[in-house]
Amino acid sequence: MVDRPNKPTAIPVGSSTAVPAPQVDISSDNSSVTATLPSGDSVTVLLFGATVTSWKSAGGKKENLWLSEKAILDGSKPVRGGIPLVFPVFGPPPSDHATSSLPQHGFARNSRWEFLGKSTSESAGKGSAGDDSVTLDFGLGSSNLSDSAKQAWPFNFGLVYSVTLVKDVLTTNMTVRNEGTKPFECQVLFHSYLKVDDIANTTVSGLDSIEYVDKVNGASTQTETNKAVTLTGETDRVYKALKPEAKVVVKENGKPLYEVGRDNLDDVVVWNPWAEKAGGMGDFAPKDGYKQMICIESGAVSGWQKLDGGDSFEGAQIIKSVL
Numbered sequence: 406m407v408d409r410p411n412k413p414t415a416i417p418v419g420s421s422t423a424v425p426a427p428q429v430d431i432s433s434d435n436s437s438v439t440a441t442l443p444s445g446d447s448v449t450v451l452l453f454g455a456t457v458t459s460w461k462s463a464g465g466k467k468e469n470l471w472l473s474e475k476a477i478l479d480g481s482k483p484v485r486g487g488i489p490l491v492f493p494v495f496g497p498p499p500s501d502h503a504t505s506s507l508p509q510h511g512f513a514r515n516s517r518w519e520f521l522g523k524s525t526s527e528s529a530g531k532g533s534a535g536d537d538s539v540t541l542d543f544g545l546g547s548s549n550l551s552d553s554a555k556q557a558w559p560f561n562f563g564l565v566y567s568v569t570l571v572k573d574v575l576t577t578n579m580t581v582r583n584e585g586t587k588p589f590e591c592q593v594l595f596h597s598y599l600k601v602d603d604i605a606n607t608t609v610s611g612l613d614s615i616e617y618v619d620k621v622n623g624a625s626t627q628t629e630t631n632k633a634v635t636l637t638g639e640t641d642r643v644y645k646a647l648k649p650e651a652k653v654v655v656k657e658n659g660k661p662l663y664e665v666g667r668d669n670l671d672d673v674v675v676w677n678p679w680a681e682k683a684g685g686m687g688d689f690a691p692k693d694g695y696k697q698m699i700c701i702e703s704g705a706v707s708g709w710q711k712l713d714g715g716d717s718f719e720g721a722q723i724i725k726s727v728l
């Protein structure tokens with residue numbers, strides 16, 4: 406799990422602390438928090454949905470996340486792009502499950518989260534600048550939910566979401582705790598929209614021999630036979646039961662662009678809406694923007710995590726941006 410060098414320091418939302426280099430800079434307002442490392446790498450998290458909307462590496466020169474030009478950031482709709490959070494259900498909820506009255510992908514991406522604080526570790530004078538790190542912690546519990554979400558899913562839960570930035574690596578870690586006495590079942594996923602130059606030159610490796618559910622093909626179960634998966638049309642696949650150490654690598658023109666690893670998350674969804682579906686989404690822009698993105702989504706979604714009162718589940722996604 407994510408190393409937290411120090412205990413988080415509470416920062417009231419709305420405050421802004423600008424500290425001179427080479428320290429980590431944190432700035433926040435009523436709607437988002439941005440952390441910038443001395444190297445220039447940065448991450449921005451919108452409190453609405455605790456959605457990461459930007460992650461820049463290469464000293465701030467390379468944006469790694471695709472964000473629609475028409476993404477709605479005011480809290481009225483989940484964000485189209487970045488890393489929306491999926492909890493407690495992935496996709497349309499099954500009609501015979503306790504999540505059945507929730508919207509697609511649950512309520513985490515539709516709720517306003519609390520910024521709990523930051524912890525930093527700075528290497529200034531001690532070693533290489535590549536050791537600098539910052540973790541931003543966000544919380545969501547039953548008491549933060551809208552009345553309708555509370556009614557639709559009447560369980561007492563607590564989520565702590567930690568976003569850790571080190572040079573060229575972004576780790577997102579979710580801890581789910583059942584704070585009540587009634588058991589509940591849940592799914593968790595990081596819906597990462599990775600930015601690519603051209604989907605036509607993009608491949609995904611690390612999925613060979615993995616069984617997947619093909620959601621654009623009648624939810625049929627298939628086994629991946631390609632070492633390098635290419636996308637040539639609408640793609641929506643849930644690859645299941647990956648080995649913990651297996652990395653999913655997005656390559657462009659044969660060169661690695663992103664390496665996506667997981668901790669305690671066995672499933673990986675590969676999604677691209679392609680032209681027609683993107684055309685039908687009011688918040689998707691530009692309309693040919695599907696050529697510049699690929700969703701690689703790590704999660705625990707092919708079954709349910711059952712948590713008894715007091716139990717916790719923790720899972721993380723680790724994305725390395727390769728130059």
Ligand SMILES: O=P(O)(O)OC[C@H]1O[C@H](O)[C@H](O)[C@@H](O)[C@@H]1O
Nearest residue numbers: 496509510620641642674676700
């Ligand atoms: O449009 P959204 O609710 O954000 O969902 C976007 C997509 O999320 C996941 O990748 C699912 O596998 C897709 O079936 C879904 O279309």
